[in-house]
Amino acid sequence: MKKSISSRLLLVASSFALLLFEISSIYGQHAQQPWIESGPDKGVLARHSKSPDGLYALAWVVAGDQTAIDWELLKNAQDSFYEKYDLRELWIVDLARNRKLCSLGASIGYVRPGSHRTLSVAWGPLEGGRRFAIIGYEWKWGTEALLLLDVGLDNCRETQIGQILDSAVGAAVKRSRAQGEAYDFKYNISDLPEIGLKTGFGNSTTFKIPFTVKSRERGKPVVEGIATLKLTRRADTPSVTVNKVSIEQLREDPFADDARLAKADRELNALYLHLLKRLKPADQEALKTGERDWIQQRETEAASVKGDYYDNNRIVSDRALQRLTEQRIAELRKRIESLRKQ
Numbered sequence: 257m258k259k260s261i262s263s264r265l266l267l268v269a270s271s272f273a274l275l276l277f278e279i280s281s282i283y284g285q286h287a288q289q290p291w292i293e294s295g296p297d298k299g300v301l302a303r304h305s306k307s308p309d310g311l312y313a314l315a316w317v318v319a320g321d322q323t324a325i326d327w328e329l330l331k332n333a334q335d336s337f338y339e340k341y342d343l344r345e346l347w348i349v350d351l352a353r354n355r356k357l358c359s360l361g362a363s364i365g366y367v368r369p370g371s372h373r374t375l376s377v378a379w380g381p382l383e384g385g386r387r388f389a390i391i392g393y394e395w396k397w398g399t400e401a402l403l404l405l406d407v408g409l410d411n412c413r414e415t416q417i418g419q420i421l422d423s424a425v426g427a428a429v430k431r432s433r434a435q436g437e438a439y440d441f442k443y444n445i446s447d448l449p450e451i452g453l454k455t456g457f458g459n460s461t462t463f464k465i466p467f468t469v470k471s472r473e474r475g476k477p478v479v480e481g482i483a484t485l486k487l488t489r490r491a492d493t494p495s496v497t498v499n500k501v502s503i504e505q506l507r508e509d510p511f512a513d514d515a516r517l518a519k520a521d522r523e524l525n526a527l528y529l530h531l532l533k534r535l536k537p538a539d540q541e542a543l544k545t546g547e548r549d550w551i552q553q554r555e556t557e558a559a560s561v562k563g564d565y566y567d568n569n570r571i572v573s574d575r576a577l578q579r580l581t582e583q584r585i586a587e588l589r590k591r592i593e594s595l596r597k598q
Contacts, residue, residue, distance in 0.1 A: 290330055290565070291315065292349045294356035296322060299347040300330060300337070306566040307379035307387075308450045311352050312407060313566055314377055314391070319344035334565055346375075348405065348412050358412040360391075360403065376446035380487075383460035385409055388487045388494065390417075390445055390463060398440035398470065404487065406494040415493045421465070421483060424498035429469050429479055432503050438472040443483075449514035450571045454482065458515070461487045466506050480506050514574050520581040527588040534595050554580045 291298040292315055299315030306313045318325050319342040330337040348357045374395070380388040389405040402418035422441050429439060444466045448456035455464045463485045471478050484500040507513075511521045528547060532540055557580060563572035 290334070291327075292347075292354060292356060294347075297345075298322070298325075298327075299349055299356055301349070301566050302375055302377075303334060303338070303565050304446065304568050305375070305377050306351070306564075306568070307389075308568070308571050309382070311350070312357070312379065312387075312389075313349050313351055314375065315347040315349045315356070316343045316375070317345040317347065318342070348407060350409075357407070357410075360405070360412075360414055374446065378445045378448050378456060378463070380457040380463070381451070381460050386489065388457075388460065388463070388489075390465070392443055392445040394442065394446075397472075398442040402443060404494050404496055406489050413493050415495065417485075417496045420496060421467075421485075421498060424501050425467055425469065425481075425483055428481070428501035428503060433478060437478075439478070440470045440472050442468045442470070444468070446568075447570045449510070449517075449574055450568075451515045452513060453515040453518050454513045456513070461489075463487060468506075479503050482506070510570075510574055510577060514578075517574055517578055517581070520578055520585065524581055524585050524588070527585060527592065531588055531592050531595075534592070550584060554584070 291300050293299075297317050299317055302314040302316055305315075325341065326337070329340065346360045348360065349355065350357045374393070376392045376394065378390045386406060386408040389407055391403040391405060392399050393401040399418065401416065402421060404415050404417045406413040421443065425441055426439060444455075448466075450456070452458055452464060455466050457463050464482050465485060466480070466482050468477050468480045470476060481501060481503040483498055483502075486497040486499050488495045488497070511517045528543075532543055535543060554577065558573050558576040561572055561576040563569060
């Protein structure tokens, strides 16, 4: 039995190493060739659509004659390519195996992901080889379509959830305001953390989505808030339940929103206060000044870090913030340990 378990562990380790090699190879390939081929079609990797672990992404097939498409424009000026061509079909692609996983769109119409249409996706964590994802088509007046995906190694399932969410949010808005107005709903998917504390995926089946509601008649925002969704995996199609709708002011504070950043920040603050109490007054002022300077430097450095064209820039920036914060934690620990030895 022990030998069998060891053999299995060795096989798993070997498979994981091979997977990492494949992913790293694919990243290099995509730097030169930003599409995936399936039969006669090429799926163009959608900007900012890569999952945080790099395993999946969205891709869109250009409408029209495939032989007349200017693929060099895609390599040299992705934004211009987006503006020039229309979308015919949307894919989920498996980057690890460099292939199309499935086509989407049975429940939504196809729209071009250009300047007037934004295609966004939030990927949930893997659980048992599958993960949920939320896809949104946004335009000037709000979210045009909202799709829940259940993605596995060899298949994916989809369902439209926009009407369910609109109904729940609309009911909450009417309870808090005078009735009689028509509203447009916009759900923010493009700027969510990798693991969310207040928004985004809190775990594999819970998703908190920020929203803004506008008066259709006046064209102005009337309320904003967060809707908490419970995602359920079924054999035929995934489903969603709106557990809670909170009318509240949205804040752009990564440390209050990203679960890992919040944890690192709490630890840093505790160490900072502990060190401050142990220092002499002159050294306390120096520590305060140094901490303010470091915070400014951290924000500037994290804001300058960018992923590739297909990464979620918010996630890339959050990871840089976490890395820099953990480095500062290590520095303060060394200072505290040095004082103990004196």
